[in-house]
Amino acid sequence: MAxxxxxGKTLFPLFQRFLLRRPVAWLxxxxxxxxxxxxxxxxxxxxxxxxxxxxGTANLATGLAxxxxxxxxxxxxxxxxxxMAPLDWPMTHDIEDIDDLPPKEAIRQDRVKNSPYTVLGKRxxxxxxxxAKKYREVGIASWYxxxxxxxxxxxxxxxxxxxxPRKLSAAHKLLPLPAHVRVTNLDNGRSLIVRVNDRGPFVxxxxxxxxxxxxxxxxxxxxxxxxxxxETVEL
Numbered sequence: 001m002a003x004x005x006x007x008g009k010t011l012f013p014l015f016q017r018f019l020l021r022r023p024v025a026w027l028x029x030x031x032x033x034x035x036x037x038x039x040x041x042x043x044x045x046x047x048x049x050x051x052x053x054x055x056g057t058a059n060l061a062t063g064l065a066x067x068x069x070x071x072x073x074x075x076x077x078x079x080x081x082x083x084m085a086p087l088d089w090p091m092t093h094d095i096e097d098i099d100d101l102p103p104k105e106a107i108r109q110d111r112v113k114n115s116p117y118t119v120l121g122k123r124x125x126x127x128x129x130x131x132a133k134k135y136r137e138v139g140i141a142s143w144y145x146x147x148x149x150x151x152x153x154x155x156x157x158x159x160x161x162x163x164x165p166r167k168l169s170a171a172h173k174l175l176p177l178p179a180h181v182r183v184t185n186l187d188n189g190r191s192l193i194v195r196v197n198d199r200g201p202f203v204x205x206x207x208x209x210x211x212x213x214x215x216x217x218x219x220x221x222x223x224x225x226x227x228x229x230x231e232t233v234e235l
Contacts, residue, residue: 075180075233078168078193085156085163092144092155092163092171093200095119107160114176117158119202126174135175136231139207141183142224143215144171144200157198168192168217171200171209172230180233183210185218185226192217193233 071082087104098106099115106112114126127135145165155163159177163169170181175196184191194214201209208230212221220226 083162089156141228145212165212168194170194171198184229
């Protein structure tokens, strides 16, 4: 989960990667902090307690917890688990470069969020964080997942997370990574929030690729595609 400053820049990206990739070192660090140290204890309590996220006029309670090798948080009734993939895992899509770097190097340097990237010779320029807050679009959604999940060793999303088609995630060509969007199936009225952590779909006429798990909850897994409304949720 990325944290944004008012200027739209990621706060402490290296610190976040440190927590996810070296949880044991983080726990050892906490063990060295005196419990009686009020300012640090208060900071730790803030990290554990609920924070707030807003979608339209509705408040969504968000809880955060860090466990071994993963980060878990909630937005309303939806729970998200973030696990960073090993850098030797293949990616879900064949991205040629990100920010003029090899994709894995851009991920290692945390230069993915809204950096330009190339797929099949076409250059894509993602939205700024401020512009993404106003994103709302109606179009066709598809889903992807099982063909990559069963591959040996697993797959990595475009921002370095372990891809799991059972979770509520999505791929988008232009939104910053990560981002959160509410997707509403206009055919049946079902709606849910997903974490955008990948790039795609690179098929003309489609605006978002949902994980298989998200497609099932929205009721179009068997059909394959659905007409949806996609709008950002600010965390």
